[in-house]
Every structure is written in C-alpha cells, then in structure tokens.
Amino acid sequence: MPPAPVAADDDIDDARAAADGDRRAFQRLYRRHVDRIHGALYRLAGYDHARAEDLTQEAFVRAWQKLPGFRHESAFGTWLYRLAINVALMELRARRADPVGFVDEEQLPEHGETPFCAAEREELERAIGKLPPRARAVLVLHDVEGWRHEEIGNELDMAVGTSKAQLHRARQFLRKVLGETP
Numbered sequence: 001m002p003p004a005p006v007a008a009d010d011d012i013d014d015a016r017a018a019a020d021g022d023r024r025a026f027q028r029l030y031r032r033h034v035d036r037i038h039g040a041l042y043r044l045a046g047y048d049h050a051r052a053e054d055l056t057q058e059a060f061v062r063a064w065q066k067l068p069g070f071r072h073e074s075a076f077g078t079w080l081y082r083l084a085i086n087v088a089l090m091e092l093r094a095r096r097a098d099p100v101g102f103v104d105e106e107q108l109p110e111h112g113e114t115p116f117c118a119a120e121r122e123e124l125e126r127a128i129g130k131l132p133p134r135a136r137a138v139l140v141l142h143d144v145e146g147w148r149h150e151e152i153g154n155e156l157d158m159a160v161g162t163s164k165a166q167l168h169r170a171r172q173f174l175r176k177v178l179g180e181t182p
Helices: 008-019 023-044 049-069 076-094 121-129 133-144 149-156 160-178
Strands: none
Touching: 008 023, 008 049, 008 076, 023 049, 023 076, 023 133, 049 076, 076 133, 076 149, 121 133, 121 160, 133 149, 133 160, 149 160
C-alpha cells in the first residue's frame, strides 16, 4: 500500500521545480521520503543494510532521471514508492531469484532450537532474511506493505495463486524457524 501523501502541496511544488532541474527541491523531496523508501527496500533486501542503501540510492537516481516524465496523476510519494519498489523487484529479477524455491524442510531447525520472544525484532528480521528473495518479496509486500495479491502478481509476474501459495509457505517457514506451532 503506497504511503499517504506526506506534504502533498510541498511535494507538488518541489516535484515541478525538481523536474526543471532544481536540485534543492529534489533534496527536499529526498529528505521527506527517504525514510519510508529505505524502510521498504530494507525489508525487501532481506534486512541487508548495504543492499538497502544501494537500492535506495538507485531509486532516487532513477526518480531524478524520470521526474520530467512524472505526470502528477498520483501523489509524488506514491509515484516514488512504486518506482523504488520496482527498482528492488528488477534487482530480484536480474539476480534470477527462484520464484518458488524454498529451503528444504530437513534443513530447518527443530522446534526449540531457535529461541524467540515476540519482542525480539532482530530475530524476526533474520528469519525473514533467510527466505528466498521472491518469497521474501511476497511476504513483505503483502504483510508489511499491505499490497493485494493481484498487485504482487502483476509486479512479480506470477499468478495470484502463486503469490498466495508463496505467502503461505513463507509464513510456515517463519513459524518453524521461530519455533511457533502452526
């Protein structure tokens, strides 16, 4: 689900100015939106800081390049968010991430081998990071970002049923890794 417009009026003015080459206007847009963009890309990158930083930088470079073509049909924040997610998904495709590959069940730890308390966010992040890239993308886009399976299917070029199946399997994987009973 795209972010709500942060400062829609400011974004409109700054987006128009930046499209005309105003770097300060683009810097203001960057400061307003970088945290949301980085957060989404950080999760899609499997909580890899360096990769998320690279993807965030790439997203803003692409935004600067494509800004003259921005038609203001949606909020700037929405446009930027979709562009950033597409940057991450294109990277997944370029890496030829297996859309249905999962770790073999025999390689998963037994219940109790991975202690987890719901408050231990770091443990959850590590578990999500162990998911195959496309499965992680489905989980993050659906459960964290609030996308519908139809949107995920369109973006990842997969059937809606495949998206639902990957989400189910990703959740099962997380339950097993985190030691929860299904």
